[in-house]
Amino acid sequence: MADVVLVQPMVEFMEALKERPAIPLGLLSSCRNLREDLDIVIIDQRVHADWEARLRREVAKDPLMVGFTAITGRQLLFALEASQVAKDEGEVPVIWGGPHATALPDITLAHPLVDMVVRGEGETTLPALVDALESGGKIDVPGVSLVCEGDVRHNPQRGLVDMDDLPPVPYNLVEMEDYLPLFRGRGSVIFESSRGCPNGCVFCYNRPMFCGCSRSISAERTVSHVTELLERYPHVKALEFVDMNMAADLERFLDIFKGLADSGHDVEYLVAGVRIDAVNGLTDDDLDLLETTGVRGMLFGVESGSQRVLDLIGKNITVEQVLECNRRLRGRELGASFNFMLGFIGETSSDRQRTIDLALRILDENPEATTSCFNPVSVYPGTHMHELARSTGFPEPCTLEEWGAYLTDVTSIIARMTWLSHRERLEIERAYVASNFLADTANLIDDPVLRSLAALYRPVARWRLRNDEFGMMPEAWIYHTVRRRMLGP
Numbered sequence: 001m002a003d004v005v006l007v008q009p010m011v012e013f014m015e016a017l018k019e020r021p022a023i024p025l026g027l028l029s030s031c032r033n034l035r036e037d038l039d040i041v042i043i044d045q046r047v048h049a050d051w052e053a054r055l056r057r058e059v060a061k062d063p064l065m066v067g068f069t070a071i072t073g074r075q076l077l078f079a080l081e082a083s084q085v086a087k088d089e090g091e092v093p094v095i096w097g098g099p100h101a102t103a104l105p106d107i108t109l110a111h112p113l114v115d116m117v118v119r120g121e122g123e124t125t126l127p128a129l130v131d132a133l134e135s136g137g138k139i140d141v142p143g144v145s146l147v148c149e150g151d152v153r154h155n156p157q158r159g160l161v162d163m164d165d166l167p168p169v170p171y172n173l174v175e176m177e178d179y180l181p182l183f184r185g186r187g188s189v190i191f192e193s194s195r196g197c198p199n200g201c202v203f204c205y206n207r208p209m210f211c212g213c214s215r216s217i218s219a220e221r222t223v224s225h226v227t228e229l230l231e232r233y234p235h236v237k238a239l240e241f242v243d244m245n246m247a248a249d250l251e252r253f254l255d256i257f258k259g260l261a262d263s264g265h266d267v268e269y270l271v272a273g274v275r276i277d278a279v280n281g282l283t284d285d286d287l288d289l290l291e292t293t294g295v296r297g298m299l300f301g302v303e304s305g306s307q308r309v310l311d312l313i314g315k316n317i318t319v320e321q322v323l324e325c326n327r328r329l330r331g332r333e334l335g336a337s338f339n340f341m342l343g344f345i346g347e348t349s350s351d352r353q354r355t356i357d358l359a360l361r362i363l364d365e366n367p368e369a370t371t372s373c374f375n376p377v378s379v380y381p382g383t384h385m386h387e388l389a390r391s392t393g394f395p396e397p398c399t400l401e402e403w404g405a406y407l408t409d410v411t412s413i414i415a416r417m418t419w420l421s422h423r424e425r426l427e428i429e430r431a432y433v434a435s436n437f438l439a440d441t442a443n444l445i446d447d448p449v450l451r452s453l454a455a456l457y458r459p460v461a462r463w464r465l466r467n468d469e470f471g472m473m474p475e476a477w478i479y480h481t482v483r484r485r486m487l488g489p
């Protein structure tokens with residue numbers, strides 16, 4: 001009998017483009033401190049075609065709890081579908097954790113399918129909660145919210161974990177072969193070496209989750225955990241650091257790559273969260289070190305090409321720093337990718353054109369660079385952006401279903417941009433569609449046919465963006481139709 005059943009719901013569109021998803025790191029990480037005598041089962045909607053039958057089977061065995069993770073967006077709808085299955089099958093407590101439940105515990109608990117919420121990090125709260133459930137006593141565990149006699153009770157906040165004290169992630173709880181999405185043709189795994197970020201961008205989930213507090217595993221321990229992982233799973237040939245701001249401490253950042261270089265793994269690395277100013281603080285020798293160690297992906301959040309907007313959103317970088325970073329990375333194999341967003345509150349049409357121009361200039365000045373699609377700004381609960389959006393009459397989603405539907409599709413995100421005119425929203429939608437094809441999509445799309453079609457359309461996309469030509473755009477309709485087909489109903 002499983003004592004603890006955990007469910008990883010489907011996420012969204014991006015996953016439909018990859019043959020295999022990333023490991024369910026949030027759930028695995030929450031299990032790090034669970035007692036060894038407990039039986040833990042992880043069911044993943046993305047890899048277990050028979051997830052429903054598995055879940056029914058496990059619930060029928062009367063476990064202590066069934067836990068679900070979810071970020072804001074469509075994943076909430078999948079988590080609800082699975083929670084319904086659990087509730088249909090037995091009397092088991094349904095417990096939600098993850099970014100969305102943390103930001104909005106009241107709305108989450110208002111749903112009849114959810115019994116408890118774990119706010120924030122799971123590493124200490126989950127073991128304490130499991131003990132409380134087992135003892136059958138009062139659930140007075142810090143970090144947990146629950147409904148008590150019809151009222152929502154939020155137990156006190158739990159302090160943040162010391163990442164250096166955490167044991168390694170128990171990857172053995174899943175079949176590694178089911179995961180390993182391809183990065184440059186290599187099976188990759190995700191790894192977290194730090195949490196949080198000292199900066200406070202208005203749109204980012206960092207503040208509500210981590211109060212802007214940045215913590216990390218020491219360089220030495222990071223290298224030792226990575227080495228252990230690579231030795232245990234020799235078919236892992238790429239590793240993605242999913243830290244929000246991995247180079248917040250430059251010395252630690254460099255020490256990690258020195259340590260990895262010394263251990264001589266045949267592995268490529270992707271650094272998913274790195275700031276422009278951090279890279280500008282590296283010497284050419286440091287960049288050489290990253291390159292020889294195998295760093296082949298560095299993702300930068302630039303967000304806007306307008307200095308006025310960068311200041312408005314608290315990004316704390318300048319356009320000049322972005323261009324300098326791009327120049328420094330030119331001719332290097334570090335896989336620089338620059339990310340942008342359109343539709344910030346207070347942004348004008350000329351600010352948006354500056355963003356498009358900056359993206360095109362980056363690509364012109366550095367043939368090795370790529371850019372992401374220009375995501376329309378989404379309102380994440382608990383962020384400062386959420387408060388700003390409310391003041392413009394943003395139609396507030398009030399339930400889990402509404403939050404799920406709002407962030408399911410770019411068209412629904414754009415439809416709620418109450419701070420923009422109808423014409424501006426149309427411009428953003430079309431620039432978004434074209435921007436999907438601006439740069440090479442090799443790391444995003446596994447299907448070679450789709451990739452070739454994207455490459456064929458690239459010159460048209462660049463022409464549209466360069467010339468602000470969004471009048472007649474039948475390909476926007478084709479794009480949305482294909483996307484909906486891939487996502488399913």
Ligand code: B12
Nearest residue numbers: 012014025026029067069071072097098099118121122205
């Ligand atoms: C890997 C990743 C993904 C993966 C899948 C994520 C998943 N949850 O299944 C993919 C690539 C699919 C993805 C997609 C997106 N993502 Co993403 N992604 C991440 C990333 C980089 C790492 C997630 C992770 O593994 N973290 C490490 C683990 C340990 O942390 P965790 O999941 O929060 O889990 C901890 C706690 O939350 C808690 N916990 C979590 N679940 C549970 C469950 C239970 C039962 C318990 C007890 C505890 C618990 O315990 C864990 C340990 O402390 C994070 C940034 C980050 N560093 O966290 C963003 C992040 C989760 N993504 C985010 C966003 C916005 C997106 C996108 C919308 C981006 C975009 N614009 O396209 C898309 C989603 C939709 C789409 N368009 O496809 C936001 C979510 C904000 C929010 N309010 O929900 C984050 C936080 C980034 C950010 N800085 O804002 N993403």
Ligand code: SF4
Nearest residue numbers: 197199200201204244
């Ligand atoms: S720098 Fe990045 S991680 Fe830090 S607050 Fe801004 S967007 Fe979030």
